[in-house]
Amino acid sequence: MKKVLAFDIGGTKIAYAVIDKKGNFTNEIIKVTTPKTSAGIFELLKTVIKGFEDEVDGVAIATAGAINNDNNKIISHVGNLPEKYNELDFTSLTSKPILLENDANAAGWAEFKLGAAKGTRNAVILTLGTGVGSGIIVDGKLLKGKSGSAGEMHMRFGFGHERKCTCGLWDCLETYVSGNALTTDAKVYISPEATSYDVIKGLKENNQKARAAFDHWQEYLENALVMMGNLFDPEVIVLSGSMAQFVEYDRLNKQANDDILTQPFKLKPAKFENNAGMLGVALLLLERLN
């Protein structure tokens, strides 16, 4: 059975595994800290690929950043990754077939094919991690746009110049709905040293300041759901990424559906959690190899 070596390159960690046509991970997932330079990332990928090259049919890479599918390069600067990451020539890493996909697009495809959005035709998968990404399924296909980089979740959520975004603008949705955003709320509602971890810890201890920080963060998330519900009229919105486990699904599901103009959607947690990116890009490449 055909299988590929799949990577997920994030701002904090790089994970990799071998994945077969049925979506099975045939070895344990390895996770390493993301090197601090783009050259370091490239060397790491090269070494790992060399080690697996004889046993796989291709290399699939899920990564932060908008992808140009015409040349497998990253479009423009990616906030959470080192400088010049967008200059890396990924195709030179191997002579085997190689496919890059935005990590959130890849995660969306995994949830659509085998996960929480399986059986639907229109779905939005939001990845709430260090940043915020989306994989959007329109009529059974991944929303790509003209160059493959659609689904970038950078839109203004305010005009007060309150939160600087990694994209260079101010007050993007990402600055209110990501893991980093919860840390921003922690500093406002708890203390200047507090982080998202303190909010999550405080929630379990019924700490009122932590609750206020979390409610503020979740109010913005609810508005992100309303936006995506109104724009895409999906059957399901799936939340993925490290922050997804903390969301109050029943509450947000009701609130957001009360506020949309379109027909109700169902809010669900992702099935594959942090492995969705690797799985999705592997499935995309394996579909092409057939």
Place this chain on the structure above:
Amino acid sequence: MKKVLAFDIGGTKIAYAVIDKKGNFTNEIIKVTTPKTSAGIFELLKTVIKGFEDEVDGVAIATAGAINNDNNKIISHVGNLPEKYNELDFTSLTSKPILLENDANAAGWAEFKLGAAKGTRNAVILTLGTGVGSGIIVDGKLLKGKSGSAGEMHMRFGFGHERKCTCGLWDCLETYVSGNALTTDAKVYISPEATSYDVIKGLKENNQKARAAFDHWQEYLENALVMMGNLFDPEVIVLSGSMAQFVEYDRLNKQANDDILTQPFKLKPAKFENNAGMLGVALLLLERLN
């Protein structure tokens, strides 16, 4: 050649005309003031349809509001139209084939098939009228979602509870980018009695207050373009509706493309202006009749 009777039902006016397969308007477009009650709208439509029924092959209606294509009904309340408009049973108007489509979707389809977005595969057509609507083309097809009502442009542009939206929420994009929004800016920058007409008039006279009001309005529009560029990665964004003629295209084209993370799009004025809704829904119905 097959032809249909096409309507465009807006909050201010109802327009109608007969349109053939090639997109030709075979009679003069008639415009009447929108009746103040839903029953009045229904009676008007019925009378006009009766008058044309013998010479057309169907009835195509572009209207404000999200449409459920399964039953040709409007989903939920439509801010700019009378109460109970969403309860009207449009299918009972005629025994001929009838198709309803959201006016902005219809306008988008007209621009995509025969207008400013012709020849593209991914396009966003924003209609800036009393409210704001969108017709979004994804990979050559109209973005519809699960029930046909995708493309509703209601997303929060701020959280200060500054502008009440017709959808019931606060500070939606529509309250910043519509014709009504320019009137709001006119009241802030010019005088409490001023409207959008005073802004447009003042611009021609180089009035500084009018310029400030317009710049504020256009800044929000630029951010709407960034949002749609990042989300859909379109080849073109087309501006339609009554406000589109006042936009500074070169300036906004440059600013928005400087701010997006995706590849550049082209900003263009619509070809069909206010007749795009009628034309688009007519083309959609005529495609089905073939």
